[in-house]
Amino acid sequence: MEIRQLKTFISIVKFGNFSQAAQFLGYTQSTATTHIQLLEKELNTVLFERFGHQLMLTSDGERLYDYAERITKLADEAKNALDDLSIPRGPIVIGMPESLCVYRLNEILQEYAIVYPEVELKVKLGISSDFRTLLRKNMMDMAFFLESNIDEPDLVSKWLWPEPVILAASPSHPLSKLTAVAVKDLEGQTLIFPDSGSSYRTLLEESMEKMAVQPGNVLEICQIEVIKQFVISNVGLTILPYAAVQGEVTAGTLIALPWQGPDFKINAYLAYHKEKWLSPTIHAFYKLIQERLLK
Numbered sequence: 001m002e003i004r005q006l007k008t009f010i011s012i013v014k015f016g017n018f019s020q021a022a023q024f025l026g027y028t029q030s031t032a033t034t035h036i037q038l039l040e041k042e043l044n045t046v047l048f049e050r051f052g053h054q055l056m057l058t059s060d061g062e063r064l065y066d067y068a069e070r071i072t073k074l075a076d077e078a079k080n081a082l083d084d085l086s087i088p089r090g091p092i093v094i095g096m097p098e099s100l101c102v103y104r105l106n107e108i109l110q111e112y113a114i115v116y117p118e119v120e121l122k123v124k125l126g127i128s129s130d131f132r133t134l135l136r137k138n139m140m141d142m143a144f145f146l147e148s149n150i151d152e153p154d155l156v157s158k159w160l161w162p163e164p165v166i167l168a169a170s171p172s173h174p175l176s177k178l179t180a181v182a183v184k185d186l187e188g189q190t191l192i193f194p195d196s197g198s199s200y201r202t203l204l205e206e207s208m209e210k211m212a213v214q215p216g217n218v219l220e221i222c223q224i225e226v227i228k229q230f231v232i233s234n235v236g237l238t239i240l241p242y243a244a245v246q247g248e249v250t251a252g253t254l255i256a257l258p259w260q261g262p263d264f265k266i267n268a269y270l271a272y273h274k275e276k277w278l279s280p281t282i283h284a285f286y287k288l289i290q291e292r293l294l295k
Contacts, residue, residue, distance in 0.1 A: 001039065001042055001043075002035075002038075003071070003072060003075050004035065005035040005036075005038060005039050006039075006068040006071055006072050007025070007072055008021065008022075008025060008027070008032050008035040008036065009035070009036060009039060009047065009064070009065070009068055010065070010068050010069060010072065011024060011025055011032075011139070012032065012036070012048070012055070013057065013061075013065055014137050014139060016055055017055055018032050018033060018036075018055075024139065026122075036048070039064075043060070043064070045058070045060040046058050046060065046061075047060060047061035047064060048061055080279065087118065087280070088116045088118070088119050088279075088280045088281040088283075088284040088285075089116070089118035089119055089281065090118070090119065090120060090279070090281055091119075091120040091122060091281075092119055092120070092121055092122065092141050092142075092279075092281045092282060092285060093122045093124060093134075093139070093140045093141050094121070094122070094123055094124070094140070094141060094142050094143065094144070094285070095123075095124045095125075095126060095130070095131040095134060095135075095140050095142070095143035095144065096123065096124075096125065096143065096144040097125070097126075097127070097128075097144065097145075097146050097198070098125050098194070098223070098224055099146070099224060099240065099241045099243060099244040100144050100146065100241075100243075100268065101123060101125055102224065102244070103241070103243040103244045103246075104243055104268075104293075105144070107292075108288055108289065108292050108293070109121065109123065111288065111292075112284075112285055112288055115288075116281070116284060119281055119284075124140065127195055127196075127197030127198060128145050128146075128147060128197060128198075128199065129197050130197075131143035131145065131271075132152075132155070135155065135271065135272060135273045135276075136154065136273060138273065138276070141272065141276065141282055142270060142271065142272045142282060142285070142286075143270075143271055143272070144160075144268060144269065144270055144271075145157070145268070145269045145270075145271060146163055146198070146199055146200065146241065146266050146267070146268060146269075147199050147266065147267065147269060148199060148203070148265055148266060148267070149267070150269050150271060153274075154273060154274055154275075155271045155272070155273060155274065156271060156272055156273070156274050156276075157269045157270070157271040158269060158270045158271070158286075159267055159268075159269055160267070160268040160269060160270055160289070160293065160294065161267070161268050161293065161294070162265075162266070162267050162268075163241050163242075163243070163266045163267060163268045164241065164242040164243075164264075164266075165200045165239060165240065165241055165242065165264040165266050166239070166240065166241075166242050166245065166256040166257070166259070167181065167204075167237060167238075167239050167256070167257045167259050168228075168231055168237065168238050168239070168240060168245050168248075168249070168254045168255065168256060168257070169231060169234075169237050169238075169254065169255055169257050170231055170232055170233070170234040170253075170254065170255075171252065171253075171254075171255050172234055173234055173237065175189070175237070175257055176255055176257065178257075178258065179258060180258050180260040181257045181258055181259050181260060181261070182260045182261050183207050183208055183211050183213055183261040183262070184211060184213055186208060186213050186215060186237070187213050187214060187215075188214070188215070188216040189215055189216055189236065189237055190215065190216050190217045190218075190219065190235060190236030190237065191204075191215045191217070191218050191219070191236055191237055191238070191239075192218075192219045192221060192227050192230050192231060192235065192236045192237065192238045193218060193219070193220050193221075193227075193238065193239070194220075194221065194222065194224060194227060194240070195220065195222050196220065199266060200239050200240075200241070200264050200266055201239060203262065203264055203266075204239050204264075207261055207262045217236070219235070219236065224240065224244050227240070228240075228244075228245060228248060228254065231254060232248065232253050232254060237257070239264075241266070242256070270286065270289065
């Protein structure tokens, strides 16, 4: 019985399927399957059973899960106890929105990887709801959020900076001629959004719903660079952090519309679970954030 097999088993339980667990661990699905098959062969039992599309633990699987959690936790504690704790090393999993990763934190991530070569840095891009789930399952060490506020008793959050958000358009878009753009002016307009779950998208949609304003069409595109190209081509409007479009605004290929609607008060936060052990690896990352971005 190997620790990596137990970690694969735990991840499959938490994700509810083999493919997501394998992707998170950096394995192929066949490798994850092999880990479970070896465990089942060694223990002479079946750990999972399927009901339709639902993957469920058998009674033996449920008993093993408690042992697996304790064994992997003890293994990590033993490794930490024997390591030189003054040197950051080992894995660190950090979640962040794409806009922060690409336009705010890219150079810091590179610096961290260079300064601490023994750290296995893993960055997960996604949305706040996914990060909250992974932090609570102890499958992510820290996460960056773009939110109006974070007030959850099981998360420790550190305010970092205000993150300006703008409504961006092509200079040739009809709304670019207005001296003020209000919620009502979005009636019938094509809106291009990032993935559902971003706080600034939610704020805009809520303000439109409150005033019964209906867009003409809504496009959802998962990559910011693609969204910007659509807007530059005058396909529609978008709402994004200013940091993500600053280069295009400076170059004149995009403009920030003179928004007069509800204020988008978005802040950047760094959060972790209150029961998380803050290893030297995590402390080193946060110290770098403080030195580079919180002057």
